[in-house]
Amino acid sequence: MSSRRKFLQTSSLIGIAMSIKPQSIFSIPSTILGHGDFTYRVDEKWGMLDPSKFPVNNCHEMVMDRKKRMILLTDEPKNNVIIYDQSGKYLDSWTLNLPAAHGLTLVDEGDAEYLWIVDNGGRVLKTTLGGQIVTEIASPQQEGIYSEGMRYVPTETAVAPNGDLYIADGYGSQYFLHYDSAGNFTRKFGGDGHEDQQFKTAHGITVDQRRGKEPTLICTSRGHNSFKRFTLDGKYIETIFLPGAFVCRPVIDGDELYAGVCWSRLKYLEQMDNSGFVTILNAENKVVSNPGGTAPTYIDGELQLMVQNTPVFKHCHDVCIDQDKNIYVCQWNAGKSYPIKLIRV
Numbered sequence: 001m002s003s004r005r006k007f008l009q010t011s012s013l014i015g016i017a018m019s020i021k022p023q024s025i026f027s028i029p030s031t032i033l034g035h036g037d038f039t040y041r042v043d044e045k046w047g048m049l050d051p052s053k054f055p056v057n058n059c060h061e062m063v064m065d066r067k068k069r070m071i072l073l074t075d076e077p078k079n080n081v082i083i084y085d086q087s088g089k090y091l092d093s094w095t096l097n098l099p100a101a102h103g104l105t106l107v108d109e110g111d112a113e114y115l116w117i118v119d120n121g122g123r124v125l126k127t128t129l130g131g132q133i134v135t136e137i138a139s140p141q142q143e144g145i146y147s148e149g150m151r152y153v154p155t156e157t158a159v160a161p162n163g164d165l166y167i168a169d170g171y172g173s174q175y176f177l178h179y180d181s182a183g184n185f186t187r188k189f190g191g192d193g194h195e196d197q198q199f200k201t202a203h204g205i206t207v208d209q210r211r212g213k214e215p216t217l218i219c220t221s222r223g224h225n226s227f228k229r230f231t232l233d234g235k236y237i238e239t240i241f242l243p244g245a246f247v248c249r250p251v252i253d254g255d256e257l258y259a260g261v262c263w264s265r266l267k268y269l270e271q272m273d274n275s276g277f278v279t280i281l282n283a284e285n286k287v288v289s290n291p292g293g294t295a296p297t298y299i300d301g302e303l304q305l306m307v308q309n310t311p312v313f314k315h316c317h318d319v320c321i322d323q324d325k326n327i328y329v330c331q332w333n334a335g336k337s338y339p340i341k342l343i344r345v
Contacts, residue, residue: 032345033310035296038256038280038289040327040342042312046088047072047328047338054079054093059330059339061104061249062320065113065129070320070328072339073104073117080117081131086322088341094131098123103156103168103204103249104318116157116165124154124167137167140177145185156249158205160232161215168219170203176219178234189234190219197236200224204249204259207232210283211255218250218257225265227257227285240285244306245293246271247279253321255283260316260329264293264307275308276316278329278342291327291342292316312340 034040047070056074063071069091070084079093080101096117103118114134117125124137140146155170163181174192179185190199200223208218208229216237217230225245229237246263258280263271277293287296287303292312297304314334319327327342 033291033312033342034280035289038291039345040291041345043088043341043343044312046341047084048088049082049090049338051336054082054090056082056336056338058317058332059334059337060102060332061318062328062330062339063104063106063115064320064322065106066108068323070322070339071104071106071115071129072330073101075099075101081115086326096125096127096131096133103154105157105159107159116159118154118157118167120153120155120171122152122154124157135183137165137179137183140169140185140188143185145177145188146173155202156204156220158207158217160207161209164232166205166217168202168205170199170201170220170222174199174202176202176205176217176230176234187234189230194224196228196239197230199228201246203247206250206252208250208252208257210252210257218252220247220249220259222246222248222262227259240281241303242279242287242306243303245277245279248317251319251321253325256288257281257285258319258321258327260318260331261293261306261308262315262317262332266305266307272308274311274314276313276331277306277308277310278313278316278319278327279306 055076057076061073072082077097080095080098083092098119100120102120105116107114115127122139126134151172153171156168158166165179167177169175175188175190178187199221203222204220206218209215219228225242227240244264245261247259251258261277264275278291280289282288292310294309315332317332318330325344329340
C-alpha cells in the first residue's frame with residue numbers, strides 16, 4: 001500500500017481515537033514519561049532565566065557543541081542565541097537581531113564548529129559559535145532558482161558528509177534546495193503536493209548515517225505526519241508514516257531518531273492546540289517511545305494513531321540529546337517558556 005493511501009485511510013485511526021478518553025489528554029502530569037527502554041523524569045525548572053534580562057519568544061531549536069554546551073536558538077531579537085551548561089546555568093548570549101530565527105544546525109569542520117541559522121524572513125547564515133557571520137546563502141528568487149511569485153520561507157538546513165548544504169523551504173514553496181560545498185546551487189526536489197516525493201510543510205531535514213549505511217536524507221512532511229527518505233541527489237526512497245504526529249525536524253543520536261511533535265490529532269488533519277509530545281524511533285524506524293504521548297502500538301505491522309497523553313508539553317518544536325541520552329525539549333507557542341529537560345531513567 002502506498003504511503004499516500006495509508007495517510008488517507010483514516011477510518012481505523014478514527015476508531016482508535018474514539019476509544020481514547022478525552023480526560024486522559026488533560027490529566028495531571030506524571031513524573032515519568034515515555035515507554036519501554038526510553039523513559040524520562042521531567043525537570044521543568046531547567047534553564048529558567050530572568051525574562052527581563054534574557055527573554056525568549058519561541059525556543060525553536062537547540063544543539064550541543066564539543067564542550068557539551070547547550071546552544072538555544074530563539075526568535076527574540078534581544079538574544080537570538082542563549083548558551084547554557086548542562087545544569088541549566090546561563091553561560092552566554094548573543095544576537096543577529098533576527099525577528100524570525102527558526103532553524104539551527106551545528107557542523108564540525110575539524111578546525112572549528114559553526115552554526116547554520118535560518119530565519120523565516122529568508123536569511124540562511126553560517127556563523128561562528130560566537131555569532132560572527134561567515135557566509136550567507138542568497139535567496140532562490142535572487143539567483144533565478146525560483147520563478148516569479150514563488151514563496152521562499154526557509155526553516156532548516158542540513159550538511160552532508162562532503163560539505164554539501166540542504167535548505168528546507170518548509171513554510172514557502174515546499175522544496176529542498178541542494179548546494180555544493182562551495183555554495184553553488186545544484187538542484188531542488190520536493191514541492192507542494194500529496195505524491196510520495198512531495199511535501200506539506202517541509203519543515204526539517206537531517207542526514208542519516210546510522211549503522212554505517214550510505215548517507216541518505218530524512219525530510220519532514222509535517223502535514224502528512226511523515227518523514228520521507230531521499231538520496232543525497234534528491235531521489236525519493238520511502239515514507240515513514242507517523243499517524244497523528246505533526247513532527248518537526250528529525251534529530252539522530254546513535255541508533256535512534258528523535259523528533260518534537262508540534263501537534264497531535266484525533267481527527268483527520270485536525271490539529272489540537274497544546275497537544276505536543278516527543279517521539280523516538282529505533283534503527284528500523286519503528287516508534288519505541290512517545291514521552292508525553294500514547295504508547296506506540298503496531299497492529300499487523302501498521303503503526304496506530306498517536307496523540308498526547310500527558311500534558312507536560314504544548315507544542316514541541318525540537319529536541320537535543322546529550323551524551324547521557326537526556327532530552328532537551330524546545331517549544332513553540334508555549335507562553336515564552338524556556339526548554340524542558342527530560343532526564344533518562
